[in-house]
Amino acid sequence: MSVPSIAESFDRALRAAVPGLVEPAVRSSGRADLQADGLLALARRRGEDPQRLAGVVAGRIPGAVAAGPGFVNLTVPEDVLRGQVALRLADGRLGVGLPEAGTTTVVDYSQPNIAKEMHVGHLRSTIIGDALVRVLEHLGGTVLRQNHIGDWGTQFGMLIQFLHERGDGDYRAARALFEADTAFAERSRRRVVALQAGDPASVAVWRRLVAASFEHFTDVYDRLGVRLRPADAVGESFYNAALPQVAADLEAAGVAVVSDGALCVFGEEASPLIVRKSDGGFGYAATDLAALRHRVGVLGADRILYVVDARQALHFRQVFAAARRAGWLGGQAVHVPFGTVLGDDGRPFRTRSGETVRLTDLLDAAVAAARDVVSAKNPGLGGEELAERARQVGIGAVKYADLSTGRTRDYVFDVDRMVALTGDTGVYVQFAHARLRSILRRAGATPAVTPVALEPVERRLILRLDGFAAALGEVAAGYEPHRLCGYLSGLAQAVTAFVETCPVLRAPADVRANRLALCTLAADTLRTGLDLLGVATPDRL
Numbered sequence: 001m002s003v004p005s006i007a008e009s010f011d012r013a014l015r016a017a018v019p020g021l022v023e024p025a026v027r028s029s030g031r032a033d034l035q036a037d038g039l040l041a042l043a044r045r046r047g048e049d050p051q052r053l054a055g056v057v058a059g060r061i062p063g064a065v066a067a068g069p070g071f072v073n074l075t076v077p078e079d080v081l082r083g084q085v086a087l088r089l090a091d092g093r094l095g096v097g098l099p100e101a102g103t104t105t106v107v108d109y110s111q112p113n114i115a116k117e118m119h120v121g122h123l124r125s126t127i128i129g130d131a132l133v134r135v136l137e138h139l140g141g142t143v144l145r146q147n148h149i150g151d152w153g154t155q156f157g158m159l160i161q162f163l164h165e166r167g168d169g170d171y172r173a174a175r176a177l178f179e180a181d182t183a184f185a186e187r188s189r190r191r192v193v194a195l196q197a198g199d200p201a202s203v204a205v206w207r208r209l210v211a212a213s214f215e216h217f218t219d220v221y222d223r224l225g226v227r228l229r230p231a232d233a234v235g236e237s238f239y240n241a242a243l244p245q246v247a248a249d250l251e252a253a254g255v256a257v258v259s260d261g262a263l264c265v266f267g268e269e270a271s272p273l274i275v276r277k278s279d280g281g282f283g284y285a286a287t288d289l290a291a292l293r294h295r296v297g298v299l300g301a302d303r304i305l306y307v308v309d310a311r312q313a314l315h316f317r318q319v320f321a322a323a324r325r326a327g328w329l330g331g332q333a334v335h336v337p338f339g340t341v342l343g344d345d346g347r348p349f350r351t352r353s354g355e356t357v358r359l360t361d362l363l364d365a366a367v368a369a370a371r372d373v374v375s376a377k378n379p380g381l382g383g384e385e386l387a388e389r390a391r392q393v394g395i396g397a398v399k400y401a402d403l404s405t406g407r408t409r410d411y412v413f414d415v416d417r418m419v420a421l422t423g424d425t426g427v428y429v430q431f432a433h434a435r436l437r438s439i440l441r442r443a444g445a446t447p448a449v450t451p452v453a454l455e456p457v458e459r460r461l462i463l464r465l466d467g468f469a470a471a472l473g474e475v476a477a478g479y480e481p482h483r484l485c486g487y488l489s490g491l492a493q494a495v496t497a498f499v500e501t502c503p504v505l506r507a508p509a510d511v512r513a514n515r516l517a518l519c520t521l522a523a524d525t526l527r528t529g530l531d532l533l534g535v536a537t538p539d540r541l
Protein backbone atom coordinates (compact mmCIF):
# COMPACT_ATOMS: atom_id res chain seq x y z
CA MET A 1 0.00 0.00 0.00
CA SER A 2 1.30 3.38 -0.90
CA VAL A 3 2.12 5.65 2.05
CA PRO A 4 1.98 9.38 1.21
CA SER A 5 5.12 11.14 2.39
CA ILE A 6 5.14 14.03 4.80
CA ALA A 7 6.17 16.34 1.97
CA GLU A 8 3.20 15.17 -0.13
CA SER A 9 0.80 15.62 2.78
CA PHE A 10 2.19 19.11 3.44
CA ASP A 11 1.78 19.93 -0.22
CA ARG A 12 -1.80 18.72 -0.13
CA ALA A 13 -2.58 20.62 3.07
CA LEU A 14 -1.23 23.82 1.51
CA ARG A 15 -3.37 23.39 -1.59
CA ALA A 16 -6.41 22.74 0.57
CA ALA A 17 -5.70 25.83 2.68
CA VAL A 18 -5.19 28.12 -0.31
CA PRO A 19 -7.51 27.44 -3.22
CA GLY A 20 -5.76 28.53 -6.39
CA LEU A 21 -2.28 27.70 -5.15
CA VAL A 22 -0.79 25.90 -8.14
CA GLU A 23 2.76 25.37 -7.00
CA PRO A 24 3.34 25.22 -3.25
CA ALA A 25 7.06 24.49 -3.96
CA VAL A 26 7.81 22.38 -0.90
CA ARG A 27 11.48 21.81 -0.23
CA SER A 28 13.69 20.87 2.69
CA SER A 29 15.15 23.80 4.51
CA GLY A 30 17.85 24.66 7.00
CA ARG A 31 15.35 26.47 9.25
CA ALA A 32 12.64 23.84 9.48
CA ASP A 33 11.97 20.33 8.23
CA LEU A 34 10.14 21.62 5.18
CA GLN A 35 9.49 25.00 3.68
CA ALA A 36 6.95 26.19 1.11
CA ASP A 37 7.58 29.39 -0.79
CA GLY A 38 4.92 29.21 -3.48
CA LEU A 39 2.67 31.64 -1.58
CA LEU A 40 4.88 34.55 -2.58
CA ALA A 41 4.04 34.34 -6.26
CA LEU A 42 0.36 33.76 -5.56
CA ALA A 43 0.08 36.77 -3.21
CA ARG A 44 1.87 38.93 -5.75
CA ARG A 45 -0.52 37.82 -8.49
CA ARG A 46 -3.51 38.66 -6.32
CA GLY A 47 -2.08 41.85 -4.90
CA GLU A 48 -2.23 40.44 -1.36
CA ASP A 49 0.24 40.75 1.46
CA PRO A 50 2.34 37.52 1.34
CA GLN A 51 3.20 37.63 5.05
CA ARG A 52 -0.45 37.85 6.01
CA LEU A 53 -1.36 35.03 3.63
CA ALA A 54 1.43 32.85 5.03
CA GLY A 55 0.13 33.56 8.55
CA VAL A 56 -3.39 32.48 7.66
CA VAL A 57 -2.16 29.29 5.96
CA ALA A 58 0.21 28.37 8.79
CA GLY A 59 -2.66 28.67 11.25
CA ARG A 60 -4.43 25.82 9.48
CA ILE A 61 -1.55 23.30 9.41
CA PRO A 62 -0.26 21.65 12.61
CA GLY A 63 3.45 22.37 13.10
CA ALA A 64 3.52 25.19 10.52
CA VAL A 65 4.61 28.79 11.13
CA ALA A 66 4.84 31.78 8.84
CA ALA A 67 8.37 33.02 8.28
CA GLY A 68 10.37 35.54 6.26
CA PRO A 69 8.70 37.40 3.42
CA GLY A 70 5.89 34.84 3.07
CA PHE A 71 7.23 31.35 3.62
CA VAL A 72 5.46 28.62 5.53
CA ASN A 73 7.88 26.57 7.59
CA LEU A 74 6.92 23.16 8.87
CA THR A 75 8.44 21.44 11.85
CA VAL A 76 6.95 17.99 11.65
CA PRO A 77 5.30 16.88 14.90
CA GLU A 78 6.95 13.83 16.46
CA ASP A 79 3.86 11.68 16.32
CA VAL A 80 3.66 12.29 12.59
CA LEU A 81 7.29 11.20 12.17
CA ARG A 82 6.70 8.08 14.22
CA GLY A 83 3.53 7.33 12.28
CA GLN A 84 5.42 7.38 9.00
CA VAL A 85 8.04 4.96 10.30
CA ALA A 86 5.36 2.58 11.57
CA LEU A 87 3.41 2.65 8.30
CA ARG A 88 6.46 2.08 6.10
CA LEU A 89 7.76 -0.71 8.35
CA ALA A 90 4.43 -2.49 8.32
CA ASP A 91 4.25 -2.38 4.53
CA GLY A 92 6.10 -5.01 2.50
CA ARG A 93 6.96 -2.36 -0.11
CA LEU A 94 8.17 0.23 2.37
CA GLY A 95 5.17 2.33 1.44
CA VAL A 96 6.16 2.72 -2.21
CA GLY A 97 3.16 2.73 -4.55
CA LEU A 98 2.67 1.37 -8.07
CA PRO A 99 2.42 4.52 -10.19
CA GLU A 100 3.64 2.68 -13.31
CA ALA A 101 0.90 0.05 -13.17
CA GLY A 102 -0.82 -0.34 -16.53
CA THR A 103 2.14 0.89 -18.61
CA THR A 104 4.13 -1.30 -20.99
CA THR A 105 7.66 -0.13 -21.64
CA VAL A 106 10.23 -1.64 -23.96
CA VAL A 107 13.77 -0.91 -22.83
CA ASP A 108 16.37 -1.30 -25.59
CA TYR A 109 19.71 -1.60 -23.85
CA SER A 110 23.20 -3.16 -23.77
CA GLN A 111 23.25 -3.84 -27.56
CA PRO A 112 26.78 -5.23 -28.02
CA ASN A 113 28.00 -6.28 -31.43
CA ILE A 114 28.68 -9.86 -32.48
CA ALA A 115 32.28 -10.81 -33.24
CA LYS A 116 33.55 -7.84 -31.28
CA GLU A 117 34.48 -7.75 -27.64
CA MET A 118 32.08 -5.86 -25.37
CA HIS A 119 33.70 -2.59 -24.47
CA VAL A 120 33.23 0.24 -22.04
CA GLY A 121 30.74 1.95 -24.35
CA HIS A 122 28.37 -0.97 -23.79
CA LEU A 123 28.95 -0.82 -20.05
CA ARG A 124 26.92 2.35 -19.58
CA SER A 125 24.00 1.18 -21.68
CA THR A 126 23.91 -2.14 -19.84
CA ILE A 127 24.09 -0.63 -16.36
CA ILE A 128 21.75 2.32 -16.92
CA GLY A 129 19.24 0.24 -18.86
CA ASP A 130 19.16 -2.43 -16.19
CA ALA A 131 18.58 0.13 -13.41
CA LEU A 132 15.70 1.69 -15.36
CA VAL A 133 14.18 -1.73 -15.95
CA ARG A 134 14.34 -2.51 -12.25
CA VAL A 135 12.86 0.80 -11.13
CA LEU A 136 10.00 0.79 -13.64
CA GLU A 137 9.17 -2.80 -12.73
CA HIS A 138 9.30 -2.02 -9.04
CA LEU A 139 6.84 0.82 -9.60
CA GLY A 140 4.40 -1.65 -11.14
CA GLY A 141 5.14 -1.22 -14.84
CA THR A 142 5.33 -4.05 -17.36
CA VAL A 143 8.83 -3.92 -18.81
CA LEU A 144 10.12 -5.81 -21.84
CA ARG A 145 13.89 -5.97 -22.18
CA GLN A 146 15.18 -5.87 -25.73
CA ASN A 147 18.86 -6.39 -26.33
CA HIS A 148 19.27 -5.02 -29.86
CA ILE A 149 22.41 -6.97 -30.68
CA GLY A 150 24.48 -5.95 -33.71
CA ASP A 151 24.42 -9.31 -35.47
CA TRP A 152 23.74 -8.26 -39.05
CA GLY A 153 25.18 -6.09 -41.77
CA THR A 154 28.01 -5.90 -44.26
CA GLN A 155 30.74 -6.59 -41.71
CA PHE A 156 29.50 -10.17 -41.42
CA GLY A 157 30.27 -10.83 -45.06
CA MET A 158 33.79 -9.69 -44.35
CA LEU A 159 34.10 -11.79 -41.23
CA ILE A 160 32.66 -14.96 -42.70
CA GLN A 161 34.84 -14.59 -45.78
CA PHE A 162 37.92 -14.06 -43.63
CA LEU A 163 37.07 -17.07 -41.52
CA HIS A 164 36.52 -19.10 -44.66
CA GLU A 165 39.85 -18.11 -46.21
CA ARG A 166 42.07 -17.89 -43.14
CA GLY A 167 40.30 -19.96 -40.51
CA ASP A 168 40.47 -16.97 -38.18
CA GLY A 169 37.61 -14.87 -36.77
CA ASP A 170 39.60 -11.85 -35.65
CA TYR A 171 37.60 -8.73 -36.43
CA ARG A 172 40.50 -6.32 -36.62
CA ALA A 173 42.52 -8.53 -38.97
CA ALA A 174 39.50 -9.01 -41.22
CA ARG A 175 38.87 -5.26 -41.27
CA ALA A 176 42.48 -4.56 -42.18
CA LEU A 177 42.41 -6.98 -45.08
CA PHE A 178 39.05 -5.62 -46.22
CA GLU A 179 40.52 -2.15 -46.41
CA ALA A 180 43.78 -3.17 -48.07
CA ASP A 181 42.64 -5.76 -50.60
CA THR A 182 39.90 -4.80 -53.07
CA ALA A 183 39.51 -8.37 -54.33
CA PHE A 184 38.87 -9.56 -50.78
CA ALA A 185 36.44 -6.69 -50.26
CA GLU A 186 34.55 -7.77 -53.35
CA ARG A 187 34.43 -11.41 -52.19
CA SER A 188 33.13 -10.14 -48.85
CA ARG A 189 30.34 -8.21 -50.53
CA ARG A 190 29.30 -11.31 -52.45
CA ARG A 191 29.36 -13.19 -49.16
CA VAL A 192 26.91 -10.73 -47.57
CA VAL A 193 24.52 -11.24 -50.44
CA ALA A 194 24.84 -15.02 -50.00
CA LEU A 195 24.27 -14.72 -46.25
CA GLN A 196 21.23 -12.53 -46.64
CA ALA A 197 19.84 -14.89 -49.28
CA GLY A 198 20.14 -17.75 -46.80
CA ASP A 199 23.10 -19.68 -48.26
CA PRO A 200 23.40 -22.60 -45.81
CA ALA A 201 27.21 -22.60 -45.54
CA SER A 202 27.33 -18.86 -44.84
CA VAL A 203 24.46 -19.03 -42.39
CA ALA A 204 26.15 -21.89 -40.53
CA VAL A 205 29.34 -19.87 -40.05
CA TRP A 206 27.33 -16.83 -39.01
CA ARG A 207 25.49 -18.90 -36.41
CA ARG A 208 28.82 -20.06 -35.00
CA LEU A 209 30.00 -16.50 -34.70
CA VAL A 210 26.79 -15.47 -32.96
CA ALA A 211 26.91 -18.36 -30.52
CA ALA A 212 30.54 -17.72 -29.57
CA SER A 213 29.93 -14.03 -28.92
CA PHE A 214 26.82 -14.80 -27.02
CA GLU A 215 28.68 -16.94 -24.55
CA HIS A 216 30.97 -14.05 -23.88
CA PHE A 217 28.08 -11.59 -23.41
CA THR A 218 26.35 -13.95 -21.03
CA ASP A 219 29.51 -14.24 -18.93
CA VAL A 220 29.70 -10.46 -18.68
CA TYR A 221 26.01 -10.16 -17.77
CA ASP A 222 26.38 -12.79 -15.07
CA ARG A 223 29.37 -11.00 -13.65
CA LEU A 224 27.58 -7.68 -13.69
CA GLY A 225 24.43 -9.21 -12.23
CA VAL A 226 22.22 -7.66 -14.88
CA ARG A 227 18.87 -9.15 -15.69
CA LEU A 228 19.37 -9.66 -19.41
CA ARG A 229 18.72 -13.24 -20.43
CA PRO A 230 19.30 -14.93 -23.79
CA ALA A 231 15.58 -14.62 -24.54
CA ASP A 232 15.87 -10.83 -24.32
CA ALA A 233 18.33 -10.78 -27.20
CA VAL A 234 16.50 -9.76 -30.33
CA GLY A 235 19.30 -8.94 -32.72
CA GLU A 236 19.21 -6.83 -35.85
CA SER A 237 18.96 -10.01 -37.97
CA PHE A 238 15.53 -10.71 -36.48
CA TYR A 239 14.09 -7.79 -38.46
CA ASN A 240 15.72 -8.71 -41.76
CA ALA A 241 12.65 -10.32 -43.27
CA ALA A 242 10.49 -7.30 -42.45
CA LEU A 243 12.72 -4.71 -44.12
CA PRO A 244 11.29 -4.80 -47.67
CA GLN A 245 7.79 -4.30 -46.25
CA VAL A 246 8.96 -1.40 -44.10
CA ALA A 247 10.42 0.26 -47.18
CA ALA A 248 7.33 -0.42 -49.28
CA ASP A 249 4.96 0.93 -46.64
CA LEU A 250 6.99 4.07 -46.07
CA GLU A 251 7.07 4.70 -49.77
CA ALA A 252 3.36 4.01 -50.25
CA ALA A 253 2.54 6.41 -47.42
CA GLY A 254 4.63 9.09 -49.07
CA VAL A 255 6.93 9.29 -46.06
CA ALA A 256 9.94 8.01 -48.02
CA VAL A 257 10.92 8.93 -51.56
CA VAL A 258 13.55 7.65 -53.97
CA SER A 259 16.39 10.08 -54.42
CA ASP A 260 19.57 9.23 -56.36
CA GLY A 261 18.49 5.60 -56.33
CA ALA A 262 18.20 5.47 -52.52
CA LEU A 263 14.96 5.40 -50.55
CA CYS A 264 15.10 8.41 -48.20
CA VAL A 265 13.02 10.17 -45.59
CA PHE A 266 13.61 13.89 -45.73
CA GLY A 267 13.03 15.87 -42.53
CA GLU A 268 14.30 18.99 -40.87
CA GLU A 269 17.89 17.76 -40.74
CA ALA A 270 20.45 18.49 -43.41
CA SER A 271 20.84 14.84 -44.39
CA PRO A 272 17.93 12.45 -44.99
CA LEU A 273 17.37 9.15 -43.24
CA ILE A 274 18.36 6.38 -45.65
CA VAL A 275 15.89 3.50 -45.58
CA ARG A 276 17.33 1.60 -48.51
CA LYS A 277 20.69 2.26 -50.10
CA SER A 278 21.08 2.69 -53.84
CA ASP A 279 22.54 -0.82 -54.09
CA GLY A 280 19.30 -2.18 -52.64
CA GLY A 281 20.78 -2.97 -49.22
CA PHE A 282 19.18 -2.08 -45.91
CA GLY A 283 21.09 -0.63 -42.98
CA TYR A 284 20.87 0.40 -39.35
CA ALA A 285 18.00 2.89 -39.87
CA ALA A 286 15.69 0.48 -41.69
CA THR A 287 16.30 -2.09 -38.97
CA ASP A 288 15.39 0.41 -36.27
CA LEU A 289 12.19 1.34 -38.09
CA ALA A 290 11.22 -2.33 -38.32
CA ALA A 291 12.10 -2.82 -34.65
CA LEU A 292 10.00 0.13 -33.59
CA ARG A 293 7.04 -1.10 -35.56
CA HIS A 294 7.39 -4.57 -34.03
CA ARG A 295 7.64 -3.19 -30.52
CA VAL A 296 4.51 -1.11 -30.84
CA GLY A 297 2.48 -3.45 -33.01
CA VAL A 298 3.46 -6.88 -31.70
CA LEU A 299 4.88 -6.29 -28.21
CA GLY A 300 2.25 -3.67 -27.36
CA ALA A 301 4.65 -1.05 -26.04
CA ASP A 302 3.20 2.32 -25.16
CA ARG A 303 6.69 3.60 -24.49
CA ILE A 304 10.10 2.62 -25.89
CA LEU A 305 13.32 3.69 -24.22
CA TYR A 306 16.54 3.53 -26.22
CA VAL A 307 19.48 3.58 -23.85
CA VAL A 308 22.15 4.49 -26.39
CA ASP A 309 25.23 6.72 -26.59
CA ALA A 310 24.47 10.44 -26.98
CA ARG A 311 26.33 10.43 -30.28
CA GLN A 312 23.42 8.61 -31.90
CA ALA A 313 20.92 11.41 -31.14
CA LEU A 314 20.41 12.41 -34.77
CA HIS A 315 19.71 8.83 -35.83
CA PHE A 316 16.95 8.45 -33.25
CA ARG A 317 15.42 11.84 -33.96
CA GLN A 318 15.09 10.84 -37.60
CA VAL A 319 13.81 7.34 -36.91
CA PHE A 320 11.16 8.60 -34.46
CA ALA A 321 10.04 11.36 -36.82
CA ALA A 322 9.70 8.94 -39.75
CA ALA A 323 7.78 6.41 -37.62
CA ARG A 324 5.42 9.09 -36.39
CA ARG A 325 4.74 10.33 -39.90
CA ALA A 326 4.04 6.77 -40.98
CA GLY A 327 1.54 6.43 -38.14
CA TRP A 328 3.50 3.65 -36.43
CA LEU A 329 4.17 5.50 -33.24
CA GLY A 330 1.24 6.68 -31.17
CA GLY A 331 2.97 6.44 -27.80
CA GLN A 332 6.35 7.60 -26.67
CA ALA A 333 9.77 6.81 -28.09
CA VAL A 334 12.60 8.25 -26.05
CA HIS A 335 16.30 8.28 -26.75
CA VAL A 336 17.87 8.00 -23.29
CA PRO A 337 21.37 9.19 -24.10
CA PHE A 338 24.49 8.90 -22.00
CA GLY A 339 27.95 10.45 -22.02
CA THR A 340 31.33 8.93 -22.73
CA VAL A 341 33.63 7.05 -20.36
CA LEU A 342 36.99 8.80 -20.34
CA GLY A 343 40.51 7.76 -19.45
CA ASP A 344 42.59 9.82 -17.01
CA ASP A 345 43.84 11.86 -19.96
CA GLY A 346 40.27 13.15 -20.37
CA ARG A 347 39.87 11.44 -23.74
CA PRO A 348 37.59 8.51 -24.61
CA PHE A 349 38.89 5.57 -22.62
CA ARG A 350 41.41 3.49 -24.58
CA THR A 351 44.33 1.24 -23.82
CA ARG A 352 47.89 2.54 -24.17
CA SER A 353 48.04 1.12 -27.68
CA GLY A 354 44.86 2.99 -28.62
CA GLU A 355 42.49 0.04 -28.59
CA THR A 356 39.12 0.05 -26.90
CA VAL A 357 39.29 -1.26 -23.36
CA ARG A 358 37.78 -4.67 -22.76
CA LEU A 359 35.01 -4.73 -20.23
CA THR A 360 36.28 -7.83 -18.50
CA ASP A 361 39.66 -6.18 -17.87
CA LEU A 362 37.96 -3.21 -16.25
CA LEU A 363 35.89 -5.40 -14.00
CA ASP A 364 38.97 -7.39 -13.01
CA ALA A 365 40.72 -4.17 -12.03
CA ALA A 366 37.76 -3.00 -9.94
CA VAL A 367 37.45 -6.32 -8.12
CA ALA A 368 41.20 -6.34 -7.38
CA ALA A 369 41.01 -2.81 -5.94
CA ALA A 370 37.96 -3.76 -3.89
CA ARG A 371 39.80 -6.78 -2.54
CA ASP A 372 42.46 -4.49 -1.08
CA VAL A 373 39.83 -2.28 0.55
CA VAL A 374 37.90 -5.23 2.00
CA SER A 375 40.94 -7.04 3.34
CA ALA A 376 42.32 -3.84 4.91
CA LYS A 377 39.07 -3.60 6.85
CA ASN A 378 38.99 -7.33 7.70
CA PRO A 379 42.56 -8.53 8.16
CA GLY A 380 41.42 -12.06 9.06
CA LEU A 381 39.27 -12.57 6.00
CA GLY A 382 40.46 -14.83 3.19
CA GLY A 383 39.51 -17.49 0.70
CA GLU A 384 36.12 -17.62 -0.94
CA GLU A 385 34.57 -15.19 1.55
CA LEU A 386 37.05 -12.47 0.68
CA ALA A 387 36.69 -13.19 -3.01
CA GLU A 388 32.91 -12.98 -2.83
CA ARG A 389 32.90 -9.72 -0.91
CA ALA A 390 35.51 -8.23 -3.25
CA ARG A 391 33.22 -9.10 -6.15
CA GLN A 392 30.19 -7.50 -4.52
CA VAL A 393 32.10 -4.35 -3.63
CA GLY A 394 34.09 -4.08 -6.86
CA ILE A 395 31.23 -4.67 -9.29
CA GLY A 396 28.93 -2.53 -7.12
CA ALA A 397 31.52 0.25 -7.19
CA VAL A 398 31.69 0.28 -10.99
CA LYS A 399 27.92 0.29 -11.34
CA TYR A 400 27.36 2.93 -8.69
CA ALA A 401 30.04 5.20 -10.12
CA ASP A 402 28.41 4.99 -13.51
CA LEU A 403 24.86 5.47 -12.27
CA SER A 404 25.66 8.30 -9.87
CA THR A 405 27.07 10.42 -12.68
CA GLY A 406 24.42 12.53 -14.37
CA ARG A 407 23.48 10.37 -17.31
CA THR A 408 24.51 12.71 -20.09
CA ARG A 409 27.80 13.68 -18.49
CA ASP A 410 31.14 12.11 -19.38
CA TYR A 411 33.16 10.65 -16.54
CA VAL A 412 36.67 9.43 -15.93
CA PHE A 413 37.05 5.72 -15.18
CA ASP A 414 39.09 5.81 -11.98
CA VAL A 415 39.05 2.51 -10.12
CA ASP A 416 40.61 3.84 -6.93
CA ARG A 417 38.05 6.59 -6.55
CA MET A 418 35.25 4.10 -7.30
CA VAL A 419 36.13 1.76 -4.45
CA ALA A 420 36.87 4.49 -1.87
CA LEU A 421 35.16 4.10 1.51
CA THR A 422 34.38 7.81 1.67
CA GLY A 423 32.68 10.13 -0.75
CA ASP A 424 29.77 9.40 -3.04
CA THR A 425 30.62 5.77 -3.71
CA GLY A 426 28.78 2.48 -3.74
CA VAL A 427 31.03 1.20 -0.96
CA TYR A 428 30.01 4.07 1.29
CA VAL A 429 26.34 3.17 0.90
CA GLN A 430 27.05 -0.58 1.22
CA PHE A 431 29.01 0.11 4.41
CA ALA A 432 26.16 2.14 5.98
CA HIS A 433 23.87 -0.79 5.24
CA ALA A 434 26.27 -3.35 6.73
CA ARG A 435 26.62 -1.28 9.92
CA LEU A 436 22.86 -1.42 10.44
CA ARG A 437 22.78 -5.17 9.81
CA SER A 438 25.51 -5.62 12.38
CA ILE A 439 23.47 -3.74 14.99
CA LEU A 440 20.36 -5.73 14.09
CA ARG A 441 22.25 -9.04 14.39
CA ARG A 442 23.19 -8.17 17.94
CA ALA A 443 19.86 -6.55 18.82
CA GLY A 444 18.40 -9.07 21.24
CA ALA A 445 15.10 -7.16 21.19
CA THR A 446 12.20 -6.58 18.82
CA PRO A 447 12.03 -3.36 16.83
CA ALA A 448 8.94 -1.33 17.66
CA VAL A 449 7.91 2.27 17.19
CA THR A 450 7.52 3.70 20.70
CA PRO A 451 6.52 7.20 21.85
CA VAL A 452 10.00 8.33 22.88
CA ALA A 453 11.53 11.75 22.20
CA LEU A 454 13.56 11.95 18.99
CA GLU A 455 17.07 13.32 18.61
CA PRO A 456 17.71 15.76 15.74
CA VAL A 457 19.67 13.10 13.80
CA GLU A 458 16.75 10.73 14.19
CA ARG A 459 14.34 13.33 12.81
CA ARG A 460 16.62 13.88 9.85
CA LEU A 461 16.91 10.15 9.24
CA ILE A 462 13.14 9.70 9.32
CA LEU A 463 12.58 12.57 6.90
CA ARG A 464 15.11 11.02 4.53
CA LEU A 465 13.51 7.60 4.75
CA ASP A 466 10.19 9.22 4.00
CA GLY A 467 11.47 10.49 0.65
CA PHE A 468 12.19 7.07 -0.87
CA ALA A 469 9.14 6.87 -3.15
CA ALA A 470 9.70 10.44 -4.36
CA ALA A 471 13.28 9.56 -5.34
CA LEU A 472 12.05 6.54 -7.32
CA GLY A 473 9.45 8.75 -8.96
CA GLU A 474 12.20 11.12 -10.09
CA VAL A 475 14.16 8.23 -11.61
CA ALA A 476 11.09 7.18 -13.59
CA ALA A 477 10.14 10.72 -14.61
CA GLY A 478 13.43 11.64 -16.24
CA TYR A 479 14.99 8.17 -16.68
CA GLU A 480 17.71 9.32 -14.31
CA PRO A 481 19.15 6.67 -12.01
CA HIS A 482 21.49 9.25 -10.48
CA ARG A 483 18.48 10.63 -8.58
CA LEU A 484 18.33 7.36 -6.66
CA CYS A 485 22.09 7.41 -6.05
CA GLY A 486 21.81 10.95 -4.68
CA TYR A 487 18.98 9.83 -2.43
CA LEU A 488 20.83 6.75 -1.15
CA SER A 489 24.05 8.62 -0.55
CA GLY A 490 22.12 11.20 1.52
CA LEU A 491 20.40 8.38 3.37
CA ALA A 492 23.74 6.69 4.06
CA GLN A 493 25.03 9.97 5.51
CA ALA A 494 21.94 10.27 7.72
CA VAL A 495 22.44 6.65 8.84
CA THR A 496 26.11 7.28 9.60
CA ALA A 497 25.27 10.36 11.69
CA PHE A 498 22.58 8.37 13.49
CA VAL A 499 24.70 5.34 14.39
CA GLU A 500 27.58 7.56 15.47
CA THR A 501 25.50 9.72 17.84
CA CYS A 502 22.66 7.49 19.02
CA PRO A 503 23.58 4.34 20.92
CA VAL A 504 21.13 1.58 20.07
CA LEU A 505 22.05 -1.55 22.01
CA ARG A 506 22.96 0.29 25.21
CA ALA A 507 19.83 2.48 25.23
CA PRO A 508 16.89 1.97 27.65
CA ALA A 509 14.34 -0.58 26.42
CA ASP A 510 11.77 1.77 24.86
CA VAL A 511 14.43 3.92 23.16
CA ARG A 512 16.23 0.79 21.98
CA ALA A 513 13.09 -0.69 20.44
CA ASN A 514 12.41 2.58 18.63
CA ARG A 515 15.98 2.85 17.36
CA LEU A 516 15.89 -0.75 16.20
CA ALA A 517 12.79 0.14 14.22
CA LEU A 518 14.73 2.96 12.59
CA CYS A 519 17.67 0.63 11.88
CA THR A 520 15.33 -1.91 10.28
CA LEU A 521 13.55 0.59 8.07
CA ALA A 522 16.83 2.25 7.07
CA ALA A 523 18.56 -1.07 6.30
CA ASP A 524 15.61 -2.28 4.23
CA THR A 525 15.40 1.01 2.36
CA LEU A 526 19.12 0.94 1.55
CA ARG A 527 18.87 -2.67 0.45
CA THR A 528 15.87 -2.09 -1.78
CA GLY A 529 17.40 1.06 -3.21
CA LEU A 530 20.75 -0.55 -4.00
CA ASP A 531 18.97 -3.56 -5.43
CA LEU A 532 17.09 -1.26 -7.81
CA LEU A 533 20.47 -0.02 -9.00
CA GLY A 534 21.63 -3.62 -9.35
CA VAL A 535 24.18 -3.19 -6.54
CA ALA A 536 24.68 -5.97 -3.96
CA THR A 537 24.17 -5.41 -0.24
CA PRO A 538 26.46 -7.72 1.73
CA ASP A 539 25.48 -8.02 5.40
CA ARG A 540 29.09 -7.64 6.46
CA LEU A 541 31.75 -5.45 5.00
Ligand code: ARG
Binds near residue numbers: 111113149288291306
Ligand atom coordinates in the same frame (compact mmCIF):
# COMPACT_ATOMS: atom_id res chain seq x y z
N1 ARG B 1 24.80 -1.96 -31.53
C1 ARG B 1 24.78 -0.54 -31.62
C2 ARG B 1 26.18 0.01 -31.29
O1 ARG B 1 27.00 -0.68 -30.70
C3 ARG B 1 23.78 0.10 -30.68
C4 ARG B 1 22.34 -0.27 -30.92
C5 ARG B 1 21.39 0.66 -30.21
N2 ARG B 1 20.02 0.29 -30.32
C6 ARG B 1 19.25 0.54 -31.38
N3 ARG B 1 18.00 0.16 -31.40
N4 ARG B 1 19.74 1.16 -32.43
O2 ARG B 1 26.44 1.16 -31.62
